[in-house]
Amino acid sequence: MGVWKGSGERVGRRTFLGAVGVSGAIGFAGCLSENGSEGGETADQAVENSAEALIRNGFEAAGIDPPFETTIYANAENDERIRWAQLVQYELNETDLFDVGFEQLEWGTYEQLLLNMAENEENCLVTLDLSGGWDPHIYVNSLFHSAHRAPNGFNFNHYADERTDELIDSAVAESDREQRVETYGALQERLAQQVPISIVRSGEEATVYRQERIDDWRQYPLPGSEYDPVYAPYGGEFLETEDETTELVGDAVATVSNTDPVRMNDTTSNMATSLIYEGLLAVDFDGTPRPLLATDWEQLDATTYRFDLREGVEFHNGETFTADHVRASFGRYEGSPREPDVYDWYDGVDVIDDTELEVHLTGEYGPFETSVGVPIVPLAAGDGEIDLADEPVGTGPYRFDEHAEGEYWRLRRFDDHWFDGDDAVPAQPTVETITMRIISRPAARRAALEADELDLSVGLSADDVADLDGDPEYGVERAATGSFDFLIYPQYLEPFDDVDVRRGIDRLLPRQTIVEEVYAGQGTVAYTPIPPLLSEFSIEGGDPGV
């Protein structure tokens, strides 16, 4: 499962590969500084020596005389990626074992390089980032399973390992949590031994807001739900504005592309509609599934789940929510571009009555609870009466108000939303309208925030976030997120087919410098593909490679 979007946008809820970071900083400051931290000199030296010995072993086995020539690539639109690729280049060349060149390509060409690198046996090291959701399956399936070799997935270097496939397959077809934790632990260890790719850094999302308008902000950890903190009864969150502001203005990094859930292909559209649509369940800010349009649910057997549905829920177009809406909304995915969102697990729905239904799965499915919350849409969308690509209609606390192509996207409070309020969240959002201004240049986003035209920005570069962090005018809210940067080895090619060579390079990667210098301290060093966000599943914390 995975989505990846070419240009400056990030796709939420499921896996995707971010092509262009939100960076806009020009320059190269501090980029080539040394990796060593004080006091760690000798330890670093030891690591370096052992890494070089590993690489030498691999070279000897393949009969290669150093230096081995290769090229490291980054895409031209992403300054941060260019900088860290150059850091890796420098580090490898320092060993005299490699003669690494650096090249940057435009995204379209870059994408083709990625998709076809194994097919064409390209001698290249490629840098990329990937972002996933609340289930570990998303992070490993597309990247490492041999069935997902590019271009039918993100297994770019056509890594094929039976043990890896087995572990991935058994973990996804298991709904017992403890069992899954164990399997994913074993999988991460396997990947740490095999090093088909090297994970470098685990990412962080940040929102910068003006203190005079916004008191406090809680960051949703995954892209696509940036504005959920405005009103998220499922997570006990809502926005209290400092003054009597009823209008909130924020930014969006790209035009809203398609708002029909079955054709949605970018994060901006996801973000623009995440307060409009609701699903049966929602995943809260900590990753726990919570009832939304369902009030309760239980697993009857391995492949059957029973849901009690909420009563008195109204759609923005006046329809009343029933079990039929669930069936119709799931059914719309068949044959659509987003088919795998649902049809990876969905077999059918038994409608028991208006407020009760059973969902049947094609097989036991571990990520079910984090996958079942797809948007429930009105029946009018199925009849073709309304086109959700023109006007998204759901049951959420905000409804679509208006948009000016390329300029802004506006939501208005939906006064008939079902939530009656509780201790943490009032029955109605305090913010009446949310305007997302479309600003494609990172520098312009910062300018708009500083010129007081935005109350908050969700798309600042790491440098800008670090810059504004100390300023009392701004609040900065950060959250570790489900994204990571990684380096892809051409493991189909000598000497990279030798695991020692890959392990050696992995140890040489200047992870700390990348986090500190390139990303201004945003994020953490990472070694495994399951991010610390999924703390239960991730074995992150140590360096499994050493």
Added chain:
Amino acid sequence: MSIVRYTLRRALTSVPVLIGATALTFGLVHLAPGDPIDVLVGFDHVDPATRASLRAEYNLDRPLWQQYLLWVRDVATLEFGESPITGRDVGPTVAGRLPHTIALGVSAWLLSLAIGIPAGIVAAVDDGGPADEVSRIGALVGIATPNFWLGLVLLFVFGVQLGWVRVTPPDAPLASLEMAWFMVLPTITLATALAAVVTRLMRSSMRRELEREYVRGARARGLRERTVLLKHALRNSLTAVVTVAGLQIALLLDGAVVVEQVFSWPGMGQLLVESISRRDFPVVQAVVLLIAVATIVANLLVDLAYAVIDPRIRHDR
């Protein structure tokens, strides 16, 4: 030849150019790496049958020449199709952006002429003098300044530091004072390089005319210098400037791609960039067609302007 017949003849010769330009871009767009279906399914492991049916839905399964002919057939009836990516009609999408680009382009174009022509005349008259030097340096700086940089600097100084103008477009109709005020910075950004070109061209063209016999003759006959300059030399030196100013329309669209992004201006440049990265072929095609038409029309207007400025041109053949 009458001006009407001349116009018709020139318009007709534009048709093959248009066909050539669209065929070429159609080929380039479709041969460029990347597949819209990949974008649509998010590079996911979608069932091959679903993939195939999506491909068929947008005629992407047909040979390229057939796709082109289908496209030409639709465009002939002003039908631009539906974008596979956004699911919206391409015609209204592009048409919605067009006024913004035209407004910015025309104001930048007028500003560049308003600065370039007088500056060029002054420099030509003051040959080698201080005014000539100032205009030379000004033009050099103007041409050498990248417009994205200039735009950002203006944005920071006048938008963020001084707070005189907004950084993002106001919530106002395009034809409003607020919007006009906002457009000052993008207009300057876009006009700078063009004004520099016009200045230099105007200067050299004027200089050449001023050295001609007829100018000396006019002066000898005791005509006032003002009359000599503005009535005789200016008219003759305008031909070169008209050519460049007309052709700059295509360059303005090019510059708009950058300037529109810096100023978050919802025009065609921004649409083009986004559509290319989304492999949104129908939109890219429509925008390119529009640029081709604009260029051809600009050329036509340039030729007609010649005919007005210098009647010998249309009588030549």
